[in-house]
Amino acid sequence: xxxxxxxxxxxxxxxxxxxxxxxxxxxxxxxxxxxxxxxxxxxxxxxxxxxxxxxxxxxxxxxxxxxxxxxxxxxxxxxxxxxx
Numbered sequence: 001x002x003x004x005x006x007x008x009x010x011x012x013x014x015x016x017x018x019x020x021x022x023x024x025x026x027x028x029x030x031x032x033x034x035x036x037x038x039x040x041x042x043x044x045x046x047x048x049x050x051x052x053x054x055x056x057x058x059x060x061x062x063x064x065x066x067x068x069x070x071x072x073x074x075x076x077x078x079x080x081x082x083x084x
Contacts, residue, residue, distance in 0.1 A: 001052075005045040011038035012071065029082040036079055039072040 012035050019031030043065055050061040 001045055001049055005042060005049065008038045008041040008045060011035070012042065012075075016075075025082070029079065032075060032079050032082065036072060036075040039068060039075055043068045043072065 015031045015035035015038060019028045019035070022028040022031055046061055046065045046068060050058050050065065053061075
């Protein structure tokens with residue numbers, strides 16, 4: 001799970017950087033869409049990790065889930081505005 005979390009979490013930034021160097025508006029939108037999917041996947045892995053650990057770190061993971069959710073909302077807003 002931690003490996004998947006690392007992959008999806010780092011994919012968000014990588015795809016946003018790729019979007020900035022995209023040659024067309026369509027490329028830009030597609031990379032942001034992929035970043036959004038990665039952000040949602042990151043939330044999924046964080047929730048799984050939170051629900052399977054037995055330590056008192058659940059509150060720290062909840063903070064990360066909240067931040068991932070906020071990031072998803074920001075990226076989703078960008079994707080929606082690009083589709084107009």
